[in-house]
Amino acid sequence: MQNITEFVNRAYHAYFKVKLGDQDKSWAPHKFLGFYDDEDGANSEEVNDHDCEYDVDFQGPSSEPSLFNQEELNDLIRDLDLSKESSELLASRLKENNLLHQGTKVTIYRYREQEFQQYFCEKNGLVVCPNIEDLLLAMGIPNYNPSDWRLFIESSKRSLKCVLLHNGNIFGSIPIGYSVKLKEEYNNVKEILEIINYSAHDWVICVDLKMVDFLLGQQSGFTKYPCFL
Template sequence: MNQLALNDLCRDFNLSKEKSELLASRLQERGYLESETKVTYFRNRSKQFEQYFSKTDDFCYCNNVNAMFAAFGENHNSDEWRIFIDGSKYSVKAVLLHKGNKEPSIPIGHSTKVKETYETMKELLKLIDYSSCNWKICCDLNVVAILTGLQGGYTKYSCFLCLWDSRADEKHFTQREWPKRNDHVVGKSNVLKTALVEKKQRYFSNIAHKTRANEKFCQSFSKKSGK
C-alpha cells in the first residue's frame, strides 16, 4: 500500500492523527506498506494549512479564504458557497457549505469561549472578512434575530419578516396577514441595533430546529412510555 492509498483509507475511516499513525504502524508491522510509505506522515498533515488560520483570545478563524481555496487547488466562487453560522451559550461556529453538496464543508471560524451575541457575531464576521466575500448566510432564528439587530427576549415585534404582534392574543387565530417589516430603523419596532448583514444575504435554515424538535419529541415519548 502506497502513501496515497493509506491516506485515502484513513480519510474513509475518519481517523484522527493519532489513530491514523497507529493504523499505519500496525500495517507496516504486517508488511502491508511499501518501503516509501511514511508512518509519521500524519503528524504534520495539516501543517500546510496552518498559515491560513489565526487565533485571538476568543476565536480561531480563517484569515485568507481565497488563499486557502488555492491551496486546495480550487477557485473560490462565493456564489457557490453558503456560510452556516450557529451558536449556543458556550460556543459559536461558522462553516462554509457547498450549494450542491459536491464539496466537503470547510470550518472557517470557531470559539468555545463566547456565546451567540450581537458583539460576538460582529467580531466573527470581521475576522473572516465577510464583507469581501458576501456569502449567503444560513442560520436559525436566534442568529437571524442577532444579525438583524432585533431586541432579544419576549418582545412585541419579534419576527424579522413582518410586524407580527406577540401581545395581540385576540388576533393570533383570526388574522393571517401582517404588515411586512420593510424598514430597519434603530429604536423602532424592537430594532435595537444596526443590522450586521443585508436582508438579501441571510435566510433561515430549519435544520437546527428540526433536530431540536425531534429531541423534544423523543423526550416526551420517553416520559409517556415510562422509560
C-alpha cells in the first residue's frame, strides 16, 4: 500500500476529471494499492489479501458486440414503432454487420399481420374482428375485462374505423374495425356495432358530436352541424 501523494492527486484529476477530495478527513482513504506497470495489468508491488478486499475473479464488460435474437429484435422494432418495410430494413442492416444470432429471420416482418388475420373477417366492405377476447389473448393480453377498455369510433367521407383504447394506456390501441367503402350512415355504424357484439362488452364509447347523432339514430337532420338538431 502507498500513501496518496500530490502526484497521485494530479494524476487522478487528469484521468477522471474529478478532484480527489476529503483528504483532510479521517474517514477518507489515504492509501492505494500501487501502480500497474506491465501490459498484463500485474501490480508492480505484491498485493496480498490482507491489504484490501477485491474480487480476483471480476471481469469487466466484454468488448464483443451483443447479438440480437428474434425476440429481442421484435421488441426493438415494436419499441421503435417501425413499419414492415422499415423493420425488414433494420433487420437487414443488423445482419450485414453480424449483429444477429444465427437463426434470426429478417424477412419475417413481411407477413407479420398473418398471425392475426384469422381473427378478422370481411363483410360488405368492412373488415372487423367479431371475437375480441380471442384477439387480445393472441396479442398477449390474457385477462380481458371490458371495463378496462373504451371504444373509439371515427368516421369521415373516406373511412370508418373502430379502435379499442386501454383506460390505463398500458396497452396500445387495437383496431377492430375498418372500412374505406362505407359511408357516414346510421345503418353502417349500427352494423359494425352488431358484428363486434357491442352489447356483450358494453364499452364506454368515445365519439364526436356527429357520431353521437348516428348512435342515437338522429341522422335525418344535417349532421355537419349536430347542435342544430
